[in-house]
């Protein structure tokens with residue numbers, strides 16, 4: 176009976192169940208590596224945009240706070256005592272510079288041009304008198320999404336609760352930002368209605384490789400002061416004078432006059448800078464950028480940075496057109512280097528996965544093969560042992576029956592039959608001993624009675640016992656002992672179990688007999704070298720091919736099929752021999768013999784008996 180080795184089928188199964196899904200997974204992972212950069216950039220963009228948007232909301236709140244602060248501290252009747260009123264106002268708020276008063280008909284009542292104006296007042300009037308006296312129009316900015324919210328959010332689409340200010344603003348803004356098509360349509364409509372669009376100063380790079388700044392979200396219409404102040408009691412107006420953006424505060428007084436001031440540029444910038452949560456982090460620089468593309472606050476860096484090209488940015492407020500809250504990557508290569516790092520880690524993981532699949536698969540395959548090989552060997556072992564038991568039994572029975580009939584004739588023949596019966600029963604005993612020993616060794620129950628034994632004596636005794644049988648089978652069996660230089664003492668003492676040692680040597684002798692072929696010459700040579708004794712069993716058989724030389728010591732292993740088919744055996748002899756010798760602290764080796772044949776060498780440590 177043969178148990179097939181399932182190597183090939185298992186190989187296919189392994190490929191199907193492990194390798195193919197593994198390759199598919201790896202392919203997916205490789206694809207995701209390529210998308211990693213875009214993904215990281217998107218994630219970073221979203222995070223930084225949230226920070227920037229938060230900063231914008233802080234700026235807008237601060238502008239509202241500035242307006243209230245100025246309105247609350249403004250004098251009620253400044254012209255009663257202008258000097259005292261305005262110095263009181265300045266004292267109440269650092270934001271106040273160049274205070275002014277206008278009559279209900281927009282005549283400048285303060286500062287009055289009677290020749291004693293200071294430099295600040297003179298430059299103020301130079302830049303603003305035309306505007307304050309309502310003679311020129313200035314651009315007033317507003318959020319395009321809010322100006323056109325009715326187009327963006329038709330009233331019937333809104334639920335009642337959404338019609339309140341903040342929600343409506345946000346809805347209009349997100350509707351506007353949703354598609355470029357809508358933006359284009361609204362911009363066109365605004366242009367047709369005489370509104371002016373402008374370009375932003377900054378060109379965020381996360382949005383794309385486009386170097387051109389996109390259009391601003393703020394559009395302007397030209398208005399005179401009378402129109403600006405028409406429907407409200409107080410407010411801020413942004414003015415660009417001398418190529419600089421400044422804020423102008425105004426408030427209507429009870430007597431119809433208008434009091435106001437220029438918002439201090441340094442104080443405004445200081446307050447806004449104070450809003451930035453944390454200018455510099457390991458990932459980004461977060462700051463506010465003015466209408467000239469200059470940061471209000473920036474960390475010192477070794478390389479000059481192009482502040483017009485942030486990673487993400489948002490415009491601040493209609494009151495500060497062209498000012499933006501912007502985030503810059505601290506290290507511009509961070510996205511690609513991070514993607515590369517993640518990519519590298521993924522590659523390493525994929526390689527590890529593959530190596531472990533291949534190594535693990537190979538180990539499993541090997542284990543399964545070894546297991547099935549051993550199953551096959553065990554099966555043939557049972558067949559071999561049964562055969563080995565049956566053959567000598569059959570011969571013993573046959574000779575015994577012949578002796579019983581008493582027809583064998585001569586005494587010589589009778590003796591021959593008897594000695595054949597003895598040798599066959601010896602063979603039986605050897606086989607049964609081997610099998611029993613093997614099972615004891617398997618269970619770890621093999622017991623040795625160790626004592627000082629003379630190995631030369633053990634060998635001599637065994638060989639003398641065996642010689643007649645070997646001679647009968649046509650073998651020449653020689654023993655030579657070279658124990659020590661001095662011929663008087665041929666004894667070689669070792670610590671061992673004489674019976675087990677005999678069994679080992681007998682196994683080697685019986686193999687030499689079985690596998691010798693026609694050249695029936697067996698030599699056993701013993702020699703002592705230092706603290707070792709070497710016992711060589713040499714035959715002139717076919718020898719063992721080098722690729723099998725180690726495996727012959729495995730349990731159940733039987734050599735070449737064609738050879739072993741002819742020669743009976745259990746595949747246990749050598750493994751038991753090796754086990755016994757190793758238990759004695761020695762080793763059994765195979766060596767090819769010069770001139771053909773095998774040498775099996777038992778080497779054992781010599782006991783120190785003085």
Ligand code: ADP
Pocket residue numbers: 686687689690691714716717718719727728732733734735738739743744745746747748749750773
């Ligand atoms: P068995 O002899 O019962 O098959 P062993 O464990 O004694 O089992 O030997 C294992 C194998 O080693 C044998 O089947 C045989 O192929 C090979 N072998 C052992 N001794 C010799 C020898 N002296 N010459 C050639 N081959 C040998």
